[in-house]
Amino acid sequence: MKDIDELLHLFRPNPTEEDSIRKTVDSIFQKIISYCKENDLEAEPVLVGSVAKGTNLKDGDIDVFVRFDRKYTRAKLEKWGLSIGHYVIRNGKEKYAEHPYVTGFIDERKVDIVPCYRMEQGEKKLSSVDRTPLHTEYVKSHLNHTGKDEVRKLKLFMKYIGVYGADARVSGFSGYICELLIINMGSFHRTLETFAAMRGKLLIGEPEYTESFDSPAIIIDPTDKTRNAAAAISLENLSRMKFCSRLYLNGKLPEYSKSYEKKRKDATDRGTNLRIFRIKKPAITDDILYPQVLRFKNAIWEIMERSDLRPVSWEICVQDHIEVIIESENREIPALKIHRGPPVDEPSSLDFYNKWMNMEISRGPYILGDRIYVDLIRQQMPISEVVREGLKSVNIGKNIDDQKEAMEIFDPYESGQGSCALDLFLSKFIFQGHPPEKTSRNTRSS
């Protein structure tokens, strides 16, 4: 990859941008303060997120929370929160993560206005985002000027190798985790050295707290010792981070384009069967959609496995459509099924014998080891039919279940259709990153 300092130079906001951000934030604060005064609300604006902490990359979002007194009901908080949002952002849109907020653009910069409750350290949180201002304060008081750029480097590196983002789509490292890592390790380089040498779990925090978690990555949240701030990180992304850190420190992390080129060579017949399962993308947020997409993939995979289609590999792509690609060894249910019956010691073995003795079967009943078996000849059936039939009796989640009927199933090579799942599948590489271009928002809760 490119030199990390060169990348930092490209993606660090310049003084002009910093100045413009400051002005936008000031005007947002003014509006919120005056709105609260007029409406007699005990609430105040708080700048949170990477802009507040000084760890933002070029073109980053501005996140402003409106912190309400704890006396307000949840319904009141949501109602006033949305009103303030619309007052601040002309043409703003309402969004619902775990919790409603307003998002839109001010001076061509993305801005979120999010209501939350006031919460002191140790207090019970009343809504899912109340902890965010505490994170902001913690990072601001623990990170010096150099540290901020070290966080930026770490974020750029993680974006490069595709592990940045705690949302369900990525299941990787959040911005807050990057900040905690730099606070703990001191620098970008030391952080990568730590990952390169790491074996097993990522563990940060006193054992008495880390012991109670079982994730691949455990980082005790310094603002709430009972929380694992790294719970979102998948085993795969932890592994990628370790491995790519080692490659980077050895000067061997390849250019992104190399991995991309590879794909071209790979678009050859693998002697297997590829099928794309494509449905319309329901209009819901990623964090609700992604777990459903994974269940959708798992349901198809299990149906194929049960029918001995022998699935071996998969990929998911979500754009306008949801696409699941599955590679399998067999293109139809194999004719022969060796059907294992109970051990002969079980009384049910006699039922098994009686049942199959009078059926048209291929062979048996016969005994192998301590069990009874028959060989059955099944009707051969192609992948598409097996999956369509099998999905009928599976509940994946309302949003996807509605789309099952209209699902398209096709062989990407036969159909000649472009497919983002196929592209992802063929370009599968040691890292699945994108060269950093623009920063983009991750979930609210980090």
Add this chain to the structure above:
Amino acid sequence: MKDIDELLHLFRPNPTEEDSIRKTVDSIFQKIISYCKENDLEAEPVLVGSVAKGTNLKDGDIDVFVRFDRKYTRAKLEKWGLSIGHYVIRNGKEKYAEHPYVTGFIDERKVDIVPCYRMEQGEKKLSSVDRTPLHTEYVKSHLNHTGKDEVRKLKLFMKYIGVYGADARVSGFSGYICELLIINMGSFHRTLETFAAMRGKLLIGEPEYTESFDSPAIIIDPTDKTRNAAAAISLENLSRMKFCSRLYLNGKLPEYSKSYEKKRKDATDRGTNLRIFRIKKPAITDDILYPQVLRFKNAIWEIMERSDLRPVSWEICVQDHIEVIIESENREIPALKIHRGPPVDEPSSLDFYNKWMNMEISRGPYILGDRIYVDLIRQQMPISEVVREGLKSVNIGKNIDDQKEAMEIFDPYESGQGSCALDLFLSKFIFQGHPPEKTSRNTRSS
């Protein structure tokens, strides 16, 4: 199956046959006694086996041991033993089980003359067959007239379902085991009831002795409490015996012809691949040959498994040739190989990456879970080539290794050749018996 009493009537020697056997035995004894006298040998003839115990079936062999004093060396015993054998049996042949002896025909009846050492109960045996006379004495003194016919019924039943014989070919129940079962259970019917109700291991003997064995069937030899007389019985044959006992007692054990007919129906395409591996049968005794044949089958199976040919079922047939039939899901090595590398935590994962990064591969290296993988495209190769190539580096045993070069490999359907392995394969059934026709010798040691 036929009524067991009807079978007994058909296969029990009639008085004329018994008389003729007695005459033959007498003349054998006379010859041995006079030979020993002339040559000043301290040795005597002993009638052993089923004839001695009165549990013989029609056309059974006569087994006569020549019991030598323990002062003779092994070499002397073998030399004199063979001389006596040839003196008694005109045109006799020398055979070598664990121990040389002479076999041949007298009055159209098969006779074996086997040398052994005198051994009292508790004494150390000097050759593998010394124990046999003790077995004969034990059975004679514990089995009454009715008991003898019960043993005959049990033998006929076991022959019918294909579990009779302790030799390596069958791995089933010896004649001595049948006798011990009747002595313990009292009757044929009670024995079948015991098997029908049995769960887990067959256990006969005091726990302090049975505890030291780990076979599916354990019957402490009453003439030597440290020996498991049932060691030869395979799990499969024990299971067959349990299951067929249950069917028999319920009046549901089918006629042999039924299972035979079944085969006809089954000679259809199972949608899989069948291959016969055929070599010449070396001229060695079954007990030496069979373990080699099993190793031969296992070697082919493992080669096929390693190459992802997915073997699923097999059968062995030994007649003039040795035939192994193996059924597999794939007819050639699949093109795609998902090659699993080490966990990323292992330093060797970096070597794996370096190795494959510069090779023409289909996809990767990539990370799944905590490991690194690559997808390889292999050369497709048919079963026959894979096995022929793989066997070159496997030592099975001198007798079979000599035949590997000339091995024939063919698809029984394509070639249209008859094959006893295919017949066995297609007729695989709850029991793999043969209707009792003629009794035939089993191993010396039982």
